[in-house]
Amino acid sequence: MADQRQITVAGITLTVLIERKAVKNINARLRDTTLHISAPQSINDTALDRAIIELAHRLIRRVHKRQINNEEDALALVRQVAARFPNPPVIRHATFTLTKARWGSYSVATGTVRLNAALLRMPRWVLEAVAAHEIAHAIHPNHSPAFWRLLRSVCPDTDRAQAFLAAVAWMAHSWDDLLPVERALLAQMHDKIDDE
Numbered sequence: 001m002a003d004q005r006q007i008t009v010a011g012i013t014l015t016v017l018i019e020r021k022a023v024k025n026i027n028a029r030l031r032d033t034t035l036h037i038s039a040p041q042s043i044n045d046t047a048l049d050r051a052i053i054e055l056a057h058r059l060i061r062r063v064h065k066r067q068i069n070n071e072e073d074a075l076a077l078v079r080q081v082a083a084r085f086p087n088p089p090v091i092r093h094a095t096f097t098l099t100k101a102r103w104g105s106y107s108v109a110t111g112t113v114r115l116n117a118a119l120l121r122m123p124r125w126v127l128e129a130v131a132a133h134e135i136a137h138a139i140h141p142n143h144s145p146a147f148w149r150l151l152r153s154v155c156p157d158t159d160r161a162q163a164f165l166a167a168v169a170w171m172a173h174s175w176d177d178l179l180p181v182e183r184a185l186l187a188q189m190h191d192k193i194d195d196e
């Protein structure tokens with residue numbers, strides 16, 4: 001019978017199913033958030049636990065790599081958006097990151113735009129609006145009226161994108177508190193308020 005437990009690796013909780021088998025090596029397969037492990041009978045629990053954590057890290061890294069375009073793609077996107085500015089600022093580096101609890105950031109010191117990797121799952125205009133916001137910080141390192149004027153002139157979707165992201169954050173924070181029936185109803189919603 002399979003032994004089952006939960007582990008948390010890189011902020012992601014996984015269910016681990018362990019099967020002792022007549023195999024030579026420890027094998028791991030990740031399906032959604034379930035990690036299937038087959039292990040030889042001979043290996044002791046401590047060694048197996050250590051191996052599972054290492055394998056989980058490796059598999060999650062691989063999934064992240066697949067989801068996140070590499071630095072070159074991020075830079076290409078950011079430079080494409082920067083070209084819409086009247087005096088395009090020079091962006092030296094751009095990257096998608098999973099770590100920061102923000103949608104984006106700009107470092108004046110290194111000329112780096114960081115974009116939250118979750119944006120890759122959202123409509124393109126939302127991703128581009130966050131990129132434009134961070135690029136605008138290369139010109140105005142604040143949220144002054146001049147910053148918003150410039151940003152809205154190069155990105156007319158600015159306010160719409162902010163509302164979209166506020167809704168995403170609200171949903172992410174509220175999801176666990178919603179009743180299953182409420183979640184089911186929300187999953188069927190479309191983006192029009194009514195049919196008019």
Ligand SMILES: [Zn+2]
Pocket residue numbers: 133137142143
């Ligand atoms: Zn800002």
